[in-house]
Amino acid sequence: MPDGSYAHPQQRQFNPYTENGGTILAIAGADFTVIAGDTRQSEGYSIQTRYAPKVFRLTDRAVLAVNGFAADGNMFVKKVKQRLEWYRHAHAKDMPLRAIARLIQTMLYAQRFFPYYVYNILGGIEEDGSGAVYSFDPVGSYEREACRAAGAAQSLVQPFLDNQIYFKNQQLPPGQTRPLHLSLSDVLSIVIDSFTSATERHIEVGDGLEIYVVLAKGRGPQGLEAVRGAQELTTNAEGDRVFIVRRELKKD
Amino acid sequence: MSIMEYNGGSVIAMVGKNCVAIASDLRLGVQSLGIASNFQKIFPVTDRIFVGLPGLATDVTTLHEQFRYRVNMYTIKEEREIEPETFAALVSSTLYERRFGPYFIEPVIAGMQRTPSGSYKPFIAATDLIGCLNFAKDFVVAGTASDKLFGVAEGLWEEDLGPEDLFETISQTMLNAVDRDTNSGWGVVVHLLTKDKVITRTLKGRMD
Numbered sequence: 001m002p003d004g005s006y007a008h009p010q011q012r013q014f015n016p017y018t019e020n021g022g023t024i025l026a027i028a029g030a031d032f033t034v035i036a037g038d039t040r041q042s043e044g045y046s047i048q049t050r051y052a053p054k055v056f057r058l059t060d061r062a063v064l065a066v067n068g069f070a071a072d073g074n075m076f077v078k079k080v081k082q083r084l085e086w087y088r089h090a091h092a093k094d095m096p097l098r099a100i101a102r103l104i105q106t107m108l109y110a111q112r113f114f115p116y117y118v119y120n121i122l123g124g125i126e127e128d129g130s131g132a133v134y135s136f137d138p139v140g141s142y143e144r145e146a147c148r149a150a151g152a153a154q155s156l157v158q159p160f161l162d163n164q165i166y167f168k169n170q171q172l173p174p175g176q177t178r179p180l181h182l183s184l185s186d187v188l189s190i191v192i193d194s195f196t197s198a199t200e201r202h203i204e205v206g207d208g209l210e211i212y213v214v215l216a217k218g219r220g221p222q223g224l225e226a227v228r229g230a231q232e233l234t235t236n237a238e239g240d241r242v243f244i245v246r247r248e249l250k251k252d
Numbered sequence: 253m254s255i256m257e258y259n260g261g262s263v264i265a266m267v268g269k270n271c272v273a274i275a276s277d278l279r280l281g282v283q284s285l286g287i288a289s290n291f292q293k294i295f296p297v298t299d300r301i302f303v304g305l306p307g308l309a310t311d312v313t314t315l316h317e318q319f320r321y322r323v324n325m326y327t328i329k330e331e332r333e334i335e336p337e338t339f340a341a342l343v344s345s346t347l348y349e350r351r352f353g354p355y356f357i358e359p360v361i362a363g364m365q366r367t368p369s370g371s372y373k374p375f376i377a378a379t380d381l382i383g384c385l386n387f388a389k390d391f392v393v394a395g396t397a398s399d400k401l402f403g404v405a406e407g408l409w410e411e412d413l414g415p416e417d418l419f420e421t422i423s424q425t426m427l428n429a430v431d432r433d434t435n436s437g438w439g440v441v442v443h444l445l446t447k448d449k450v451i452t453r454t455l456k457g458r459m460d
Contacts, residue, residue, distance in 0.1 A: 156403025159432040163404065169427040169457075197406035 017069050017117045018043055021204030023151035024054055024065035025194060026123040027165060028131035030181035031216035035063040035123035035133075036191050037151075038199070038249060039208035041070055050207035050251065057233055058084055059094040061240035062124035063212045064104075067151035068138070069117035076116045080104060097124045101134040101142060108140030115139050119150040125240045129216040153198035153205050160197065164190050184213070184223030192247060199249045209247040216240055253283060255356050256307055256381070260435030261293050262395030263304030264426055265362040265376040266409060267388075268418030271446045272374040274302045274362035275426045277397075277457075279438035280309055289438035289459070297323055298333045299450070300364040300372070302443050303343070306395035307357035307381070315357050318346060336363030336375040340385055347383030354381045358394040364445055372447040397433035404429050419444050419453070427457050 024037040041052035055065045056077050066073035087095045120136040135148040147165045149157035162168040199206040217239050224230050234241040260281045265274040280291035294304045295316050305312045326334050340361050365375040378392035379385050393401035404425045430436040440455040
């Protein structure tokens with residue numbers, strides 16, 4: 001009986017983690033990268049807010065998407081941004097993308113025995129001007145890829161991306177070849193379709209969509225000028241450039 | 253692990269313009285161990301009805317026999333073939349009979365329904381393991397890869413697909429979904445039904 005005495009053994013438990021739903025996604029092109037996430041934040045069957053960003057601009061060439069436990073995610077982004085600021089003060093330049101990726105691994109593994117309960121996807125432009133996506137597990141194991149989905153609707157979106165980005169299970173007629181990289185407008189269409197599909201079938205996905213587009217230095221905004229409401233976030237227009245595109249998703 | 257995922261396997265059915273398609277994988281496994289790559293989960297009921305039975309393999313066989321028996325009894329009594337919608341009701345009541353000790357199967361039904369005017373219209377339906385019917389207008393999915401099937405189908409499917417386009421859509425949906433599921437795969441079979449013929453194609457897929 002829990003009567004406050006020490007006559008019986010008692011047990012107490014505190015779970016420091018929750019899962020806040022939502023989905024993130026990133027696709028790399030030849031000289032651009034698209035990083036997107038929905039803005040719904042939920043706990044169980046309740047919606048906490050319809051606008052909680054999961055995708056963050058780190059530098060003019062790096063964007064980080066975080067999904068899982070929102071409190072950990074926000075804290076982690078805050079600490080990554082802090083480390084990048086220190087790097088700027090020490091070296092008078094922005095940290096390269098592959099270095100940010102390694103930094104994130106180190107920061108995640110530092111918490112190996114009390115992890116940030118977060119899946120990270122880092123997208124941006126590499127020093128050689130190529131589009132890149134890095135995906136991480138909660139303890140820092142990472143890999144550079146062409147595309148990745150994570151979060152509540154990963155199981156819905158990833159096989160769709162396998163088909164539409166990697167052209168898995170698609171054979172070309174003999175003699176025909178496929179373009180090595182997709183165009184920005186094609187990638188944006190696939191991203192929006194992925195999120196509308198996930199919204200339709202997953203209760204934790206919806207409300208709003210934020211799409212970040214990172215363009216390599218010297219690349220014109222081909223495919224972006226036709227996009228409604230694209231807004232530039234770049235601080236230095238001479239280097240790589242960052243844009244954001246916002247879309248509504250169904251709210252039911 | 254849940255008994256519904258013990259043997260693995262997935263089924264999907266889609267509606268097209270004057271046609272329907274139903275597809276399944278061919279794997280039979282025991283959890284992560286693969287046993288056979290020729291395990292049929294889709295069975296013909298009449299010339300224009302197919303039923304897919306993903307779930308516990310022992311119940312696939314039992315339910316297939318049960319449905320065959322009941323459809324034969326219906327045909328003899330009524331002196332006519334059963335219609336897809338009627339068959340769906342038969343599936344539902346057969347499963348609900350075992351409400352408190354269910355068969356671990358989530359059936360998917362696809363067929364061409366005869367209309368009063370004598371023409372045929374596509375029909376699909378699915379139920380849960382105790383027979384709750386879902387008549388969808390677009391597509392239905394079931395099995396261990398159901399969430400993947402939902403995601404890909406929602407992205408690829410569109411209204412009024414002709415037979416060949418529907419075949420391509422359901423094939424791509426199935427192949428890409430099972431490639432991301434450890435408990436489904438090892439080959440795919442697709443049945444394409446139109447008012448006057450059935451085309452069955454076995455697809456080559458990843459064998460890992």
